[in-house]
Amino acid sequence: MVDVNKLEFGIETFGDIVANEDGSLKSAAESIRQIIHEGEIADQHGISVIGVGEHHRPDYSVSSPETVLAAIAAVTKNIKLATAVTVLSSDDPVRVYERFATLDGLSNGRAQVMLGRGSFTESFPLFGYDLTDYDDLFNEKLELYDQLRKEKPVTWSGKFRPALKNQEVYPKTEHGELETYIGIGGSPESIVRAARFGYKVIIAIIGGQADRFKPYIDLYHEAAKKLNMPEYPVAVHSHGFIADDGDEAVEVAFKNIKANFDRIGLTRGWAPMSREQFDNETKVGSFYVGDPETVAQRIARTIDLLDLGRFDLVYGAGNQTVAQRERMIELFATKVIPRVKEILKEKEAAK
């Protein structure tokens, strides 16, 4: 059962390049500074968490999300600071621990690690890893991260990194443990793995109906029970766009999300997104697009259906303007979130 009072709402950005009003593009540097400002807005409006992705491509501005989060930390008070996601497979778990422990210190305990395999693979050749080791890399590095997270001396050896012998890592955090999620794209094995490590789970639903994921969420809970590990309410992240006018929202989202998906599709061999596909995604699929009421109804349905503890909306896909991005965050915070809670409370009362 959804606990409305404990529900968390987040925004996440992949660091898409921001557009000027005339359609020209801002620089990556300007786009990064815009994210800091958006973190500030989100915090002022009481959004629970901001997540920043890690990419190593020309169409995204952020390759070092903890640095961006550190700047957001300095101008905010309460918002949690997450990566969405940290590509652990091509990173060094020791460095990951150190960066987040530092972020945690300077933000008064607001750092949140989200570990994933990443849906992009540019970081593999960039840091000298072989894509065919995809699974082994993640498994091994997660084992090491899990030990480091206990903040005790670590003795460890593996295939992809020099061994550690009774090694301390610093700084220690104030709460003794970094809050850690595992980001999952829908592979059943990943779900069982997250349960095995006892981590929180955030599922990226970027296409198709949320209903499809119900059995996967059951799987997480079943696996946690079977393995005798803690169970947490599951979080979901999906794309969305909100504007005051519903039709305008749909047109802006179609142009931008399509451009974004098609550009990625080009390198992966997907066919371009058709209008039929897009409309399907906004009506019953995983794009949360429209005026605040429409988006609130759809988010409430998903939270209720999947029994979630947290819902993150991915904002800024494609090349949106400052006004579009900031208005969307304001509407999400001031109209959508309160309305989602209201709908869920009504549903609960009716049960």
Next chain:
Amino acid sequence: MTIKRVGILGAGKVGIVLAGLALKAGYEVRISGSGSVEKIDLIIKTLVPGAIASENNDVVGNSDIIILAIPLSRYKNIDPALLKGKLVIDATNYWWETDGIREEVLEPNSTSSEQVQAYFKDSTLVKAFNHMGYHNLQEDARTKGNPKRKTLFVTGDDRTAVNEVAHFVDTMGFDQVVHYDIKDGIMTEPGSPLFGASLSYKDLKDVLDHFDQTEFGKKVMAAKLNR
């Protein structure tokens, strides 16, 4: 041959979706992952209750049709002798994000299904279920005659086998466009306008019939001329 029992090699996203469709269509379904039964047991029980989680030997030995639902780069992990004499659906594609550099996985002058067929030389290979995204496969399956029904491409060298697989695809909830040439598998590989698309019979056939006019078709033709 009457197909009653379906065996799926691969318990990932695609394998599980196909297991779900096959159960719904009334087949007896066996499925195996790359590891032990224990590793996938809970996954299968929860996601596709009714399917039998097993190991490759049992899946192949007790099924009338086999579906390869593994990353292309792993097909050589399966002993070709195991699939000897079997009707095999190849649902794999070359996908650089999981398979790595093409030259390391495939010969330069042939298509992936030709190579999978060459490796499983004593099996009859038919390519299908490879070009539609797994969530479309799950959500777009419809009964015959439904105006919203989508279509899958089915191709292979053995005419009888292709027709059998086309019938199987029909029972799984999709119309079919059929070719009788395994090399045509390239027409639905990543880069093709059909890869990742979920189309009606008319739209799918239309692209296939005018394939040489698509950007991807032109590239494929150019590559052929260079052979």
